[in-house]
Amino acid sequence: MEGDIAQMGQFIGAGLAAIGSGAAAIGVGHVAGNFLAGALRNPSAAGGQTATLFIGIAFAEALGIFAFLVALLLMFAV
């Protein structure tokens, strides 16, 4: 047996934190999908809303990146 229980916890924690990336992917997909659904109903109004789309995606993505950051901290900073 190499390593110790703390290292095991570190790796398991990093793996669990990676689930957050998947959750963020669901969020981003939701934003983009709903935008597309709305845009296809009223294409003339869609062009003016791309900024809102990107803001929405950015906010959804931020939390996924926090999860990634937790994984990074566990792997390299603990």
Add this chain to the structure above:
Amino acid sequence: MADAPEGGGLVFKPMDQFKLADLFGSSDIGMLTLTNSTLWMAFSVLAIALFMVAGTRGRAMVPSRVQSMAEMTYGFVYNMVIDVSGKDAARYFPYIMTLFMFILFANFLALIPMSFSPTSQFAVTGVLAISVFVTVLVIGFAKNGLGFLSLFWITSAPAVVRPILAVIEFILFWMRPVSHAVRLGGAILAGHALLKVFAGFAQITLAAPLALLGVIAIYALEVLVAGIQAYVFTILTCVYLKDALHPHH
């Protein structure tokens, strides 16, 4: 079967590319050390200067390629500032243009093989985000006085939940520089680390062609991400600036 390197397993060192190093080989890195990060930031500033000088030198009626690129970038950022923050934000356009160009060029130059990505350093993105945060605070209080605090008092919500919302909004306000910095830094860091991980799979002879395809695909994605992250950082700056100029919901 597979040609694994000595020691049995595959060797992945995705984080080595983010190591700061003194340009002159000294090992202690202090506040004013010239590092590879400094070098690549200087390169991006130089590239922006070249791009804009070359773009504005001719001022032809029928623009050359460089000139129309420079004009399009200028117009793109200017329209973004006006659309998102309002007409009176045009005063702050130079600041936002500077941010956008710096991040965009730093992101793109970082995609050159063997280069260094300054925007993957949370110190760099953190300073950019804190400068935005301080700018918003200063402009907000200078323009509206204590009326800036009405940012936290959402009048469109029912009166009962307003105090709770005020607390949440207040915490969110202080989280802004963190998420602003980590979003840019994290996206670039993750992308570049992913590139190296895929490149690491080339250690298995059979998987090498697949690894090559993977690297190409991730690289294409990274080109997209480099542009989008610069855009997102700038547009969030515009959103925060709008809050400073018009804090009333």
